[in-house]
Amino acid sequence: MPQELLLKKIFKLKGEFDVLSIGELLTDYISQEDKPLKDTQLFDKFFGGSPANIVFHMKNLGKKPLLITKIGDDDDGHALLAKLEKHGIIQEHVKIDKEKQTTRSFIRRHPKTPEFEILRGADTQLLPEEIDLNIIKKAKIVHTNAFTLAEEPTRSTVLKVIKEAYQKKKIISFDPNYRLKVWPNKEEAMSVLKKVYKFADLTKPSLDDAREIFGKLEPEDYIRKFHELGAKIVVLTMGSQGSLISTGNDDENITILPEQCESRDPTGAGDVYWSVFLTALLDGSELDSAGRKASFAASRIVKKDGAILDDNEYDEIAAYMRLF
Numbered sequence: 001m002p003q004e005l006l007l008k009k010i011f012k013l014k015g016e017f018d019v020l021s022i023g024e025l026l027t028d029y030i031s032q033e034d035k036p037l038k039d040t041q042l043f044d045k046f047f048g049g050s051p052a053n054i055v056f057h058m059k060n061l062g063k064k065p066l067l068i069t070k071i072g073d074d075d076d077g078h079a080l081l082a083k084l085e086k087h088g089i090i091q092e093h094v095k096i097d098k099e100k101q102t103t104r105s106f107i108r109r110h111p112k113t114p115e116f117e118i119l120r121g122a123d124t125q126l127l128p129e130e131i132d133l134n135i136i137k138k139a140k141i142v143h144t145n146a147f148t149l150a151e152e153p154t155r156s157t158v159l160k161v162i163k164e165a166y167q168k169k170k171i172i173s174f175d176p177n178y179r180l181k182v183w184p185n186k187e188e189a190m191s192v193l194k195k196v197y198k199f200a201d202l203t204k205p206s207l208d209d210a211r212e213i214f215g216k217l218e219p220e221d222y223i224r225k226f227h228e229l230g231a232k233i234v235v236l237t238m239g240s241q242g243s244l245i246s247t248g249n250d251d252e253n254i255t256i257l258p259e260q261c262e263s264r265d266p267t268g269a270g271d272v273y274w275s276v277f278l279t280a281l282l283d284g285s286e287l288d289s290a291g292r293k294a295s296f297a298a299s300r301i302v303k304k305d306g307a308i309l310d311d312n313e314y315d316e317i318a319a320y321m322r323l324f
Helices: 003-012 050-060 075-086 133-138 154-167 186-197 207-214 219-229 269-282 287-301 311-321
Strands: 017-022 026-031 043-048 065-072 094-097 104-107 116-119 139-145 171-175 233-237 243-246 254-256
Touching: 003 171, 003 269, 017 050, 017 133, 017 154, 017 269, 026 075, 043 050, 043 075, 050 065, 050 139, 050 269, 050 311, 065 075, 075 094, 133 139, 133 154, 139 154, 139 269, 154 171, 154 186, 171 269, 186 219, 207 219, 207 233, 219 233, 219 243, 233 269, 233 287, 243 287, 254 287, 269 287, 269 311, 287 311
Parallel strands: 017 065, 017 139, 026 104, 065 094, 139 171
Antiparallel strands: 026 043, 104 116, 233 243, 243 254
């Protein structure tokens, strides 16, 4: 589908929900100082999980998102539910596992790529029968990520949702945030990613994601490989180097220059970038305009700890988005 038709389709999509995001809701434990996790004793707790972050950001930018996920019946799970309730995020499709703990991520505070350890729990246990497929027809965009697909039974559940969304002619958004540490069977991972990319309209790899999947290549080669997998529009985020947007045509990639800022913690930068990018497309922005708005938003999140902004910072991003 040519980019003009795809962008027009996004803008004209009908649905009660702007995005249906399916995947992990977890607690990020971020170290209070920059030293190896094995030497760290003090952590701060934050709302986390890439699909959940997308929902949180888009809600605070005035959109209507929906989250499908599974958490544990524990203190972390109840704290996350309270955060959703406080911000008016629908909890109807947040499932509770009575046996598995809420998934936890331990992250070393670092200005670039942080060290991390994951304790997977309830997010891996989302069952097909727990999903009301009728909700898909009410959404405009369906979004998920590679982390969500790393384990069964959630993997099969999400693949079923993606296929149903494709058949209902929804826009499919995919974050290929693959890590060997999370998904050690690389051959299996590539097989699953290929299945997803048969349906994907939009994808947002980071340089770290692309390197984990394809090895060390040039940015343009990464973009080409994601198109070869099937993605129609590829947005490669490159941290302090900005981002590249490609439609797979012979035209040159769109270059989005980075916003200059001091980086304290990159956790969640890609999620706020993608949330603003999708929001801008839903509002009718062209790709270059959406990229500029997303880059501005990402520069705000890296200045602080955690993946969530304060209310006044969302107001600042929304005001910037209205400028052009």
